[in-house]
Amino acid sequence: MTCSFAIPCQARERVCVILNISLMKTSLLILAFALVLSSCSVQPRASWIITTENEPWQEQSDLVSASSDTIPTIDAVIHTHKKGQKIDGFGACFNELGWISLSKLDPTVREEIMEELFFPEIGANFTICRMPVGANDFSRDWYSYNETEGDFEMEYFTIANDQQTLIPFIKGAQKYNSDLRIWASPWCPPAWMKYNKHYASAYTGEAYNEKYRNGLPADKVGYEGTDMFIQDSLYLQSYALYFSKFIEAYREQGIDIFAVMPQNEFNSAQIFPSCCWTAASLANFVGNYLGPAMKEQDVKVMFGTMERANEALVDTILTDPVSGKYISAVGFQWAGKGAIKGIHERYPDMKLYQTEQECGDGKNDWSGAVYSWNLMRHYLDNGASAYMYWNISLDKGGISRWGWAQNSLVVVDPDTKTFHYTPEYYVMKHLSHYVQPGARKLETSGQFSNLMAFVNPDKSIVVALANEGNEDRQVSVEIDGRVYQPVLPAHSIATLLID
Structure with missing residues (x-):
């Protein structure tokens, strides 16, 4: 016997409606519960690093943010919608003495240092660097690429010297x-292109250590505000060709130079390779020859390097109708830091570079690191798109050919064939490791001003802070309504990364 049971049509519809409503309520409850769990368990966090004099690069436990409504006092606000200049990167200068010092280490150790400095996302993450055209004050000695006087066609141009030092360093x-x-x-240009026919522009004097004398006669010195380069079209055209030969020779080595500046510290007569120019003569050289x-x-x-707090010198180049059109950026160093703010305000679309870290006295101590931090903050707060340290590496107690002890990122002990990173290296790393090329500088406000902030192309936020006081200090930093409260040890530098 077979039994069958059928539900009337209207009854079936009522059952379906009831089931659908029940399922919708269940789904909404599940969604609401998930959102509650999410809000309770997932809060914006910041990874962070602290450096002190004796404990560099110490990773800390993640900071969990709180709502700004729950924090009574906010020390600093990061304005993520107020973006400043785009960052091109951080780096240093390739100098001959740097390669000489690194070459005293075991090749495996040297490779570890180069990886730490240049491999992306590993260490310092350097992305933009400087090099000299011929000798500078941290070369082994004076040289240029053509010391054959009267060779205006540059037939004897050669970079043979660099094959031993700068080229392997850069490669x-x-x-x-x-x-x-x-x-x-x-x-300095080839010495024969200068009025005094010598690489130096200042007299070392008889009292100077004989080992470091430059041999320049006292009556052949140069002076700021004058031209030491021979201002003749034949010499100027030949010097522009000298630059072109340099670009081509390095290109053949697989090294592309993306930009040049016409003269390092064009106002300064120095005991080492140097050459004074007037701004007007540089405008002529750039506009009619080099450009x-x-x-x-x-x-x-690029125009520079500017080592004087004299904005009018920059104006001379940028407002000149012939030279100005060739200038893509302006570089500042040393006392030139006094001019960058005004130039940035009056030429807001001009790219600005910090071109050389002030070099210290060879002590490589914590006070030098703090000074470097404040230099970085000054330049980046006033529009700099790149920041470059000076010496990458030097021997312990290393002195230049002209008798000058300076700081470096790496110090090599030739006797023990060991090395160490200096406090200034870690200060650089606190920014260069985190701030990506293409990042934007962010505006900040509040009673705590010893900080810098950036937003990377991947949307992560970088906040670098310093506590120069003698006591630990908690700092409340607000970012998009969330507050992070790192405790900064006395005399420390820290970086927060908010992904």
Whole structure:
């Protein structure tokens, strides 16, 4: 016997409606519960690093943020919607004495240092560096690429000297970062192109240690505000060709130079390779000789390096109708830091670089690191798109050919064949490791001002802070309505990364 049971049509519809409503309520309850769990368990966090004099680069436990409504006092606010200049990167200068010092280490150790400095996302993450055109004050000695007087066609041009030092140094960096960008500037032209026929511009004197004397006669010195380069079209045209030969020779080595500056510290008569120029003469050289030559090479021309707090010198170049059109950026160093703010305000679209870290006295101590931090903050707060340290590496107690002890990122002990990173290296790393090329500087406000903030292309936020006081200090930092409260040890530098 077979039994069957059928539900009337209307009854079936009522059952379906009831079931659908029940399922919807259940789904909404599940969604609400998930949102509650999410809000309770997932809060924005910040990874962070602290450096003190005796304990560099110490990773800390993640900071969990709180709502700004729950924090009574906010020390600093990061304005993520107020974006400043785009950051091109951080780096240093390739100097001959740097390679000489690193070459005293075991090759495996040297490779570890180069990887730490240049491999992306590993250590310092350097992305933009400087090099000299010929000798600078931390070369082994004076040289240029053509000391054959009267060779205006540059037939005897050669970079043979650099094959021993600068080229392997740069290639060693390129091994770890093939996208490394390099710009260059001369400290001195070939000596025969100067009125005094000598690489130096200042007299060392008889009282100077004989080992470090430059041999310049006292009556051959140069003076600020004058031209030491021979201002003749034949010499100027030949010097532009000298730049072109340099670009081409390095290109053949697999090293592309993206930009040049016409003269390092063009106001300064120095005991080492140097050459004074007036701003008007530089405008003529850039506008009528160097600019056109570099345009043919697809190389940018930047103005500098500016080592004086004299904005009028920059105005001379930028407002000149012939030279101004070739200038893609302006570089500042040393006392030039006094001019960057005004230039940034009056030429807001002009790219600005800090071109050389003030070099210290060879002590490589914590006070030098703090000074470096404040230099970085000054330049970056006033529009700099790149920041470059000076000496990458030096021997312990290393002194230049002209008798000057300076600081460096790496110190090599030639006797023990060991090395260490200096406090200034870690200060650089606190920014360069985290701030990516293409990042934007962010505006900040509040009673705590010893900080800098950036937003990276991947939207992560970088906040670097310093506590220069003698006591630990908690700082409340607000970012988009969330507050992070790191405790900064006395005399420390820290970096927060909010993904």
